[in-house]
Amino acid sequence: MDVLQLLPSDRNATPARMAPLAKLPVFWALEGKxxxxxxxxxxxxxxxxxxxxxxxxxxxxxxxxxxxxxxxxxxxxxxxxxxxxxxxxxxxxxxxxxxxxxxxxxxxxxxxxxxxxxxxxxxxxxxxxxxxxxxxxxxGSIVNRSPVVIAISTDGAAPILAQAIRRRIETLLPPSLKSWAALAQSIRDKVNARLSPGAPRRAFWEGFVDRAFGPVPGTGTEGDLLIEAGRFAATAKASAGRVTLVGAGPGDAELLTLKAVRALQAADVILFDDLVSGEVLELARREAKRLLVGKRGGRTSCKQEDINAMMISLAKAGKRVVRLKSGDPMIFGRAGEEIACLAKEGIAVDVVPGVTSACAMAARLGVSLTHRDHAQAVRLVTGHSRSGDLPANLDWQNLAEPRTTTIFYMGGRTASQIRDRLLAAGMDIKTPAVVMRAVTRINETRWLGIVDDLAQAMEAVGLDEPVLIGIGTVFAEAGSSFGTGSSELQFASKARPFQRRGVQ
Structure with a gap:
């Protein structure tokens, strides 16, 4: 289920913080009882x-x-x-x-x-x-690294599955974690006395966690950690907030990078786009405030200037802000504007790349965008300008070049114009074309045909969500996985294949 089905249109709305639970996991203190x-x-x-x-x-x-x-x-x-x-x-x-x-x-x-x-x-x-x-x-089935204790339950549905999960977790958590957890327990009060609540204290403990999956702590580790806590306290500033631009990928949470998950877990505030999926947000820190700042064509949207002002205000208040963007923040994500705006205010900015939709589309279709027999270059092109029309400065002669794969982002409303411009520039009307909506999500929709039929494709796919349009001979390979015949839609939640037409 994607985020549009979970969230109302109000930009300040937040998704459900917890999915339904079969049972409440509780850790009960029984010492001396x-x-x-x-x-x-x-x-x-x-x-x-x-x-x-x-x-x-x-x-x-x-x-x-x-x-x-x-x-x-x-x-x-x-x-x-x-x-x-x-x-x-x-x-x-x-x-x-x-x-x-x-x-x-x-x-x-x-x-x-x-x-x-x-x-x-x-x-x-x-x-x-x-x-x-x-x-x-x-x-539950227990993984014991006390004081770290993990319990797994399947609500009685499959005890053997719980045991299998426990075995998998056992291989991920080194025995040394027990010693690190005990050390954390012993120094917690001393560290908290040195570091007041907020970013410096959390930064110290995040550094501690990085060590906790390494070798067993030595005899001098406690002293070293307390010295480090003192150093954090000495250098801490009230306004030491920062912004991290994080790529959420196309929707499937399993495509997030480890660095992206860590950023979500460390955030105080998350400003997320309209297309970020609920399963991605589920990986965020529970205490983080979440604000929907989506921008969608044809809908009431949050202005970029307001988003910039929000990031600046929150960072100057000492918050760790994650600007969570669908796909990759550096590809049609207006990241350049946001970085420049934050840099002007002296606010530190990090960027965590994400899987851009074009790469996800290629993976879903099993197609290499630079297949040596078909293409020597790939172009990622925006399908609309600020006015909502096609950008005026596109070089259509180069885009029509047959040895190049071209992916149009946000081109659903201009698909017929894209078709007209490419054919006018000399592209063969039978050049393979793909249209994909909601890539990697449960409602993913695919159409495969030829560039001459792009207008009809959009009538079938619809304009309720952004789409990708892929054009180039590499997409002839996509049809071989799904049979031949007349062009039709394929929905990811159904088993039937989509088919192609007019591709030799």
Missing amino acids: RVVVAGGSDAAAWKAELLAACGAEVHVYAEDLSETFANLIDRSGVSSEGRLLHHDEPWSPQAFEDAQIAIADCADDEAAAAFFGAARKAGVPVNVIDKPKFCQFQF
Whole structure:
């Protein structure tokens, strides 16, 4: 689903900050708290061990213990630690007194219902193992780098999938992360005493995170970090805001660069274009303020001057501003104007490139824009000027050159004029042409035909969203993947192919 389906037209509107959740993930402090485990099975033993690992005082009610459970209790050192206490008797309503959590492994639904009802009556959250209808909460699959703890849940739909995800995460997180997290915990108060809330403190912790995926911290690391925090404090300025122009790509969040994701995670404010997808915004820092500043042809738009003024005001207030642009900010994104305006005010600017729509279109079609048998150059051309018409200074003789691939951005409303100008400049009417709308999105639409039919193509594709028009013999290769015959539309959400006409 693209951002236009999520957002109203008001430029200050913001998308939903959180998609629906099957369950609320909660991390519960249980150190020194009483918990109840009923049953002596291996499954109950695993839950008891997990609760004990959280520092809970686990009261086990069971007349018979499995060998695994008995060994666990023997190893726990009950007399000295008091974390696993075995009661050689069945559970009773009195067992729930002062309990924080109650777990049971029950043989049948009747026994499960009795335990569930008693725990509910006592006001204790309850989980009956492998009986979802008698569970108020669930246990996830755990990745343990405590104090970093990650839990994965599939809401009971596919436990084996949760285990597979856990294995994948285990390979991504080095064991050293545990030591770095513990170090962060130990120095947090000292760092916060040196650095006031805001950009300097966040910059320090971002630098810390860069180290946290490296080797285990050494004995002198804590001192080095505190010296670094002092250096941040000494150089911090109240107006140390900055702006980062970030390319959001054509819509698919998986096409974002790692640097783009980091910028989104560090932002205080995000000014985003009308075409930035909701799934891209979902990767942004939750606390970041989001402002829609979209500019769309034929619609009420935010003026560029207002966007510039907004960036300047926010940066001078010490904010980290991300100007999030569809595609690549340096290609038809008016980045040059914004950089010049910010530089004039002495505001630091970074640029994070994005996947431009022309490259995404080529990838989706499986076409090389510079296929050695067809083209020796690629041109990216704007399809409209400030007045909404074609730019007056385009060299149509060069654009009609047959050994060049040309991609027109924002040319939907001028497609018929593009066709007329190219044919008047001598282009063969049977030159292959492609029109694509909403590239990489769920409502992606494709048309493949010949340049002579561009006007009819736009009638079929529509003008409700910006489109790309690709012209050149390289696009003859696109048709081979989708069959031959009469030209028609293809929608990405459907399985049927689009076909071509008039291409030899």
